[in-house]
Amino acid sequence: MIAQSLQYGALKIPYQVTFQSTISGKIAIHVLPTGMVRVDAPTSTSLAEIKQGVGKRAKWISGHLSKIHERGVHILTREYVSGESHLYLGRRHVLKVRTSQSEEPSVKLRQGRFEIVVAQQDPHEVHSLFSAWYRAKAGLVFAQRLDLVVAGMPWLTAVPRWRLLSMKRQWGSCSPTGVLSLNPHLIKAPPACIDYVLTHELCHLKHHNHGKQFYQLLDRQLPEWSSIKLRLDDMAEYLLS
Ligand SMILES: [Zn+2]
Incomplete structure (x- = not known):
């Protein structure tokens, strides 16, 4: 490139x-x-x-x-009020916000619906609670997917070090020392898209550029990567907002 x-x-x-x-x-x-x-x-x-x-x-x-x-x-300009829908793993779920003084603030995904309990109806509070939930899920799900994707790469002996990093225009990156950064917003995308980003970044552990050998490796690991990438590109604006 x-x-x-x-x-x-x-x-x-x-x-x-x-x-x-x-x-x-x-x-x-x-x-x-x-x-x-x-x-x-x-x-x-x-x-x-x-x-x-x-x-x-x-x-x-x-x-x-x-x-x-x-x-x-x-x-x-999202409002974080009941009736709005939000994505998780590529699926859209309707939000139900409930206020309670006695209950702990919480986010639950139950029967296809996000149920959020907050002390008061404040979009900023709902937003920060929700962001923390997404981040926690991203940590769990990315760890699971990394195990699976790395298992399909015999040239990798272990899951590399990685961290969550919110980025405006990128889903992931790989540092020169081999540490992966993964965007927690990616948790809103379908699992196939998550696996594509993981595969792409893992391939950088072998080839640190976007040269011919990098794409040959990516093609081998995930032959259908370009159609998945197009899907993800189409959703990017929405997912990153
Ligand atoms: Zn790359």
């Missing part, structure tokens, strides 16, 4: 170029729901040709980005 940027008026729009041997002909420009711009180019294309192609679509790209921005502003 090569990082580039496009100057459009006063706006500097970063984008990432991925060379793919499987596509032929023209470059394909994708504006992802996260606001990331990705350019898929046939391996025979030069950077100059890519810059020219992206430049021609500058107006279209910036239009897309401002729409995403507007929608993002809309999505962020």
Whole structure:
């Protein structure tokens, strides 16, 4: 992946170029729901040709980005009140908020419904209680999935060190010393998407870049990874908000 940027008026729009041997002909420009711009180019294309192609679509790209921005502003105004729905492991569950002075604040997922008990009906309180619940679940579920995914990688002798880290635009990362960081928001995505992110980051333990060998390994470990990634990219804006 090569990082580039496009100057459009006063706006500097970063984008990432991925060379793919499987596509032929023209470059394909994708504006992802996260606001990331990705350019898929046939391996025979030069950077100059890519810059020219992206430049021609500058107006279209910036239009897309401002729409995403507007929608993002809309999505962020969640109220954390009864009737709202929230995701867990790819499933949507309706929220029921109850106030009680005598009970301990709690979050429970019962019969397909989130039941939250708070001292007072305050969206910030519900939000922080809920975030703590998601984080705790992420810790448990990621540990289980890591065990399973690592078991399918004979070249790994143990589960590497890992931690939860909230990130705005990334699901995971792998440090040069081999420590994985996993975004707790990923717990809202379907298990297949979680496994994809884990597999991707684990493959970085062998290849610390996105070179050819990295993708060969990823293809071997999870042949259907690219369709799962598209699914996750489509949900990203919603899950990360
Ligand atoms: Zn990577």
